[in-house]
Amino acid sequence: MEKVFMKGCEAIAEAAIRAGCRFFAGYPITPQNEIPEYFSRRMPQPDVRGVYLQGESETASAAMLFGAGATGTRSMTSSSSCGISLMSEAIGWMAGSCLPVVICNVVRGGPGIGSIQPAQQDYFQATKASGNGGFRMLVLAPSTVQEAVDMTYRAFDLAQKYMYPVYILCDGFTGAMMEPVVLPEMMSDEAIAAEKKKNESWAVTGRKGAAKGKRIHCGTRHGIPSTLEEKNIADWKMYEQWKIDEVEYECYKTEDAELIITAYGVSARISRSAVDILRNEGYKVGLIRPIKVHPFPEIAYEQLDYDKLRGILCAEMSIPPQFAYDVEAVVRKRTPIATCLRSGGEIIERSAIIDAAKRLYGDK
Amino acid sequence: MENTILIGGIGGQGVMVFGQLLCYTAVETTDKYVTYFPSYGMEKRGGTSNCYVTISDDPVGAPKAEKASYVVVLADPAMDKFQNTLLPGGTMFVDSSVCTKKTHRTDVDVVEVPAGEIARELGDARVANLCMIGAFIGYTQVLPPEKVLATAFKKVGSKRPELNALNEAAFYRGLEIGTAARGRKKDAN
């Protein structure tokens, strides 16, 4: 397969198009402007013929995604941090109405307008409370441009499989950097039409001989009205099932490790290179990297041998730490936990991770 | 082997083009891992602009390296900001017709390229960037010069084909300066 050198944001947009995404709505915000710009170029082209719509705000763009999702079209929006906050209204509606859509957050500094520089400051928002009502989503966290491509491609199938919004948590570094990638196959027009046809039983496009008087509204599941409580119970069961079927993580050199560094997204790739250096210096160090940050890969931490473990170091670009809280909750004080943090657009330095790891490790 | 390159200047000088030409060429002509990370201020014109390029045999960790093996300085603010980022024994490339400041570092090699002057001499100030790239390639030999130039024609030439001839001339003038500086360093060693 041919390698192309692409910016993370553009690669995400192209991967979405190749996955059959035929509707995108968005609003300009740094550092994800290349996503809407790319869609605006690609959607009208003859091999795509999709809809690109620039919303008047993030609020409207997410509402547009809701409308597009209601027609059963593979659809996506993207934004960054404070823009995602504005979208939380319609994200809640999409979870409330069980629509298979994809949302991508290219994370910048926060809270509030924060900064335009890359960060990992939206972990709680993405994994725990992207809107009101306590819903959860599958949250994929790429750490390379290639992974951003592969995850975006998969996100549409996951959304369709669970009939639920899927969230890509992409830090600003991964969105802004360029790396060589291999792009997936373009989904054929026939395959896209077949996917859309699957949604005919519930999608609102006028009756067209399908089910009569279809409803897309909060409290409906696959277009079937139920009581709100029934709907919420069904969603909850699905979240619990995700803990069995959808957990995804990577262990790197953890087998004999006496110290674990754990991180996701861009922090994980820096941590991985720190692990290599520490190993060369004779430290028995490994890396646990959640690939999906929701459902959280508790099993990765449960299966550690706490008798020989000297500690766990959480590296993330968020102050206060957020990801580290989920680690603490699983580890339950069985080993010391330390953090290595940066915020405000500053990248975690590999040397800082190495120093923190050595401090926690103690004598070799 | 990991080559980390930091290019710093002011918006409009071609900082991003510099980094991207290295990356595109590396991706097309080698099997190495390549990352490019741009960084700029809020201003769309005239603000500071810099980018990080890593060309490595192993998967790249930080897209924004803490220390660089090479630093390219295209303007004074970049000198202030990035001279300490250079690894001891590393090399700094300076556009000496734009920069008035000299580095305080004594543990690095400095290659001064009067790229702005050469470009004006050739007839168009815009080709200064290719002159700097030429000097960088001549000195570092990280990539084959003819491949870099071919990438430049493909990426820059598609927008401004009328500059191809001048860009080529500027590139080879820079290449000579870089190659000569490399020879001097070898002799000194």
Next chain:
Amino acid sequence: MEKIYSRPAGLKKMINGYCPGCLHSAAGKLIMSVLEELDLLEKTVMVDGVGCCASNHSYIDIDACGSPHGRPGAVASAIKRCSPETIVVTYQGDGDLASIGLAETMMAANRGDNISVFFINNANYGMTGGQMAPTTLMDMKTSTTPYGRHADEHGYPMHMCEVLNTLTAPSYIARVTCIDAPNMRKARAAVKQAIQHQLDGKGFSMVEFVSNCPTNWGVSPLESLKFIKEKMLPEFPLGEFRNR
């Protein structure tokens, strides 16, 4: 005997939950009868706003889509663009369309999205208990203007037909009311025009219904009709503002 009047097929055979005398029923019935006449009941999606308009989807028998408060303009635009062969209409109140959703309304109109917007203006927030709306009349008492609406504190009523009529893209804009039979006929004609504009691909259309809220106004249904005639219509003049 010839049957000359019946419940439109698009309405479910049930008693709706609107308050006695509320003209939501009249507007809903007109829209459905036009869709039935044009044989569009199986081609239409109705996007409901939030407020009393939201209960509409329980009473209609066509595809319906909810919307976050104020966003039907955005939701409907997306549905129409994803499936251009579908007739897409919105059903929104004054708080939804003219306050929280002002941007979505204006921008859908300004883009000229090929949708038909039906706007029920009853000068207050009905479902939440009669609070001040952008269209509340001067001196009118509401649950959040207990001393009346005053210009220095609350500004003036918003005229959405006139506001949208400043834009280039909209194709059809009209204001109607359902207070009596002649006006009902005019209102039905306007609804039909709006849908026809969409069928012809002419772009954005809107019909504003000057409506009532007997419950929150604290008057009888008949008195509410009188109030519309004497107070609302001088502020919100009826007619076609745009037809091309």
